[in-house]
Structure formats: C-alpha cells, structure tokens
Amino acid sequence: NAGVTQTPKFRILKIGQSMTLQCTQDMNHNYMYWYRQDPGMGLKLIYYSVGAGITDKGEVPNGYNVSRSTTEDFPLRLELAAPSQTSVYFCASRVEIYGYTFGSGTRLTVV
C-alpha cells in the first residue's frame, strides 16, 4: 500500500516555464488536497477536491490549476512559473473520520 505518491521529489524551473506536479493515491480516498509550505511557515491550501470531477480553490490558488479526472490522481499545474512559487508542495488525501495522509513532498525552485 503506497499511500500518497508525489513526483518529482525535486525540480528546478526557469521563470516562465510550466510543469505538472503529479499526485496519486491508492487508498480510494475521495478528498484530495494540494498545500504549499514556504520556509519557516505552515502549510497553505492551494486547491482541493471532494471527488472525481470536482475541484475548488483554497487560500492561495493564483498561478495554479488542478484537475481530478479519476479518484486516484490529482495533478497540480503551474503555468508561467514565478520565483514566488519556490516552495515545497505537499499533496494529501483523506477519507471520512480519519486524518490526512500526506505525500513526501516536491521541492520546487524557480530561478
């Protein structure tokens, strides 16, 4: 049981480039989330999904897009990367009653 898998673990992007952060869970969880963690800060919610085909904005959605075509996958798209998007990105999933399961994170640097 792999839990929540994020790829890649590290990435360096140039300003203006685009990329997709992948997130897959094998626990059949309906709820999935994307958070970012800036240095010395707590995590902030970017986008979330309550099920396949349903997504909604979190606290800091600007510059990002998501899709949820299947229960398992919840990719995060960065368009026109900016230095302000340098952060560690965490994907998470959960099922009712229980706590979140987080992925191991993607460390992204935009230069």
Place this chain on the structure above:
Amino acid sequence: AQKVTQAQTEISVVEKEDVTLDCVYETRDTTYYLFWYKQPPSGELVFLIRRNSFDEQNEISGRYSWNFQKSTSSFNFTITASQVVDSAVYFCALSRFGNEKLTFGTGTRLTIIP
C-alpha cells in the same frame, strides 16, 4: 476566518526533559477539529492526533499527551522524557467540521540536545 498561533518558534531542551508546545486557535465554528503533525528533518508530515471540539478529554499516547481547553482555545502538546528522535518541526492545525481543509500554524522547531 480561522487562525492558529504557535508562538514558540524554536525550543531546545536537553534529552529526557519534558517539553510543552503551545497552540492557540481562533474559530467562529462551534464544531471543529484540531490536529498535531510532526515534520522530521526528512521533510514528510506525520499525523500525531486529531481531536474534535466536543471531546475535551485529555489524551495520552506513550510519551505524548495533549491538553485541550476550549475555555482558552488552546490545544497544547507535551512530550515527556524527550528523546533525540523527537527533534522535528511540530505543526498544530485546525479544520471546520465536515470539510477538513486544514489551517496550519507556523510550526515550532523542537531540538532535543543529547
């Protein structure tokens, strides 16, 4: 709006000492959840506890204990007989009942000195 405050940015204690990490929260909801997560140097987030707002019983799990006081909006975390492996950043978080979008505090970096 919800808010979580962890006023202690960094704490250092000598191994085997007890240490308490403070968490104060703000919410207008009457029902909500509180969480603690551990982030060791390797970077992953490890779930420690989830407590709902209508259960004010304190909880103990091994060397860990949590004190939830609704009257002071606090959910403090105590590690007894600390060990070097407890060195990590600890996050307190809050969510609304039913959707569980987490609002995190800024974390407390705990260093246990051997």
